[in-house]
Amino acid sequence: MTMKLIRAALLAVTCALTTPALAQPAVLVPAPIAPAQLEAATVVVAKVFPDGTYKRMLGENLSKMMDGMLDGAAKLPMRSIAAMGNLDEDQIAALGDATLAEVMVIYDPHFRERLQIGTRAMMDSMTDMMTSMEPRVRSGLSRAYARRFTAQQLGELNAFFSTPTGGAYAAESMSLFMDPEVMTEMTAMMPELMTRMPEFIKAMETSTAGLPKPRKIDELSKADRTKLAKLLGVKEKDLRDPPAAPTFEQESGL
Numbered sequence: 001m002t003m004k005l006i007r008a009a010l011l012a013v014t015c016a017l018t019t020p021a022l023a024q025p026a027v028l029v030p031a032p033i034a035p036a037q038l039e040a041a042t043v044v045v046a047k048v049f050p051d052g053t054y055k056r057m058l059g060e061n062l063s064k065m066m067d068g069m070l071d072g073a074a075k076l077p078m079r080s081i082a083a084m085g086n087l088d089e090d091q092i093a094a095l096g097d098a099t100l101a102e103v104m105v106i107y108d109p110h111f112r113e114r115l116q117i118g119t120r121a122m123m124d125s126m127t128d129m130m131t132s133m134e135p136r137v138r139s140g141l142s143r144a145y146a147r148r149f150t151a152q153q154l155g156e157l158n159a160f161f162s163t164p165t166g167g168a169y170a171a172e173s174m175s176l177f178m179d180p181e182v183m184t185e186m187t188a189m190m191p192e193l194m195t196r197m198p199e200f201i202k203a204m205e206t207s208t209a210g211l212p213k214p215r216k217i218d219e220l221s222k223a224d225r226t227k228l229a230k231l232l233g234v235k236e237k238d239l240r241d242p243p244a245a246p247t248f249e250q251e252s253g254l
Contacts, residue, residue, distance in 0.1 A: 040146070044157050045142045046138070049174060066119055067116065074101035
C-alpha cells in the first residue's frame, strides 16, 4: 500500500508540473481563429515552447527531485503511515519511531534501489511520451495564445522575445518550473502530500458512494450481455464479473 501511495504522489506532482493545462476547462464550441492571429501566436509559442522542452524539463533536475522525494518518503515514521489507516492511538504509539525505510529494508534489502529504478523507468517512459506530444501541445498553445492575446499583444510579445533578454526568458520560461530552487520546495511538500493521500482517496470514494454499484453480469439484460460480449471479443457464456476494486482500508490492511 505504501509503495503505491509513494508512486501515486510522485506521479501526481510530476503531472501537476508538466501538464498544468490539463486542469483547464475545455471549450466545447470554440469560435474560429483568424489565420493571421493564429500565425502570430504560433511564432510566439515557438519561442516559449521550442523543440525538446519536455526533455529539458524532465531531465536531470526532475531526477534529483524524485530522489529527494523518495528520501523524504522513506523517512516517514511508520506511525504517521499507520494513522492513515485510522488505527487507535495506542496502536499508533506502539509503533515507536521506526521509519518506513527501516521496516521496508527488512522485507526488501533493495527497497530504495527498486523504488528508485522503477520510478526513473516510469519517468523515462513519461519523457518519451511527453516529447512525442510536443507538436500537439504547441498547436494547443498556439490556439490558446491566439485567443488570450490580441494581435497587438502578440506582436509586442514577439518583439520582446526577439531581444536578447526576451529570448533568454522565452527559452527558460517553461523549464523554470524545474529549477532546483523550485524543486527544493516541491520536495519539501512530499511528507504532507503522502500524509494527505488517504484523504484524497477517501474523498474520491465518498464522492461516488451515492451512485448505484456497477451491475453484475447476471443483472444485465440479454441485449446488454450480447453487446458486451461482442465489444470484448468473447463468447457470451465466458463473460465474468470484474474483480471489485479494494477500498483504502482493504488495500492498506490496517
